[in-house]
Amino acid sequence: MLKFFPSMVAASAIYLARKTLGRNAWSPTLLKYGQYTEASLQPCLQQISGLLASSSELQAAKKKYNALKFGQVSAMAISRI
16 A cells, blocks of 8 residues: 555545445545545555455454444445445
8 A cells, every 4th residue: 555645545445434334435525625536546446445355364353343332343344346
């Protein structure tokens, strides 16, 4: 992820989180303040999606974030790009 600007990684994370929650993934407001179009985020989005798909060895983190205290976020289905 070092080849991307931190702001692009953050914008891509917001995009994926909103898409996973069933919201409009990218809005005019996010475009205005983030200065990234959906098309410009695609390379970073694909890399993050690949990382999330290959995270099967992170069982301790998945177990921890499956607790009610953390909103069971590890049980949520991750949106694909």
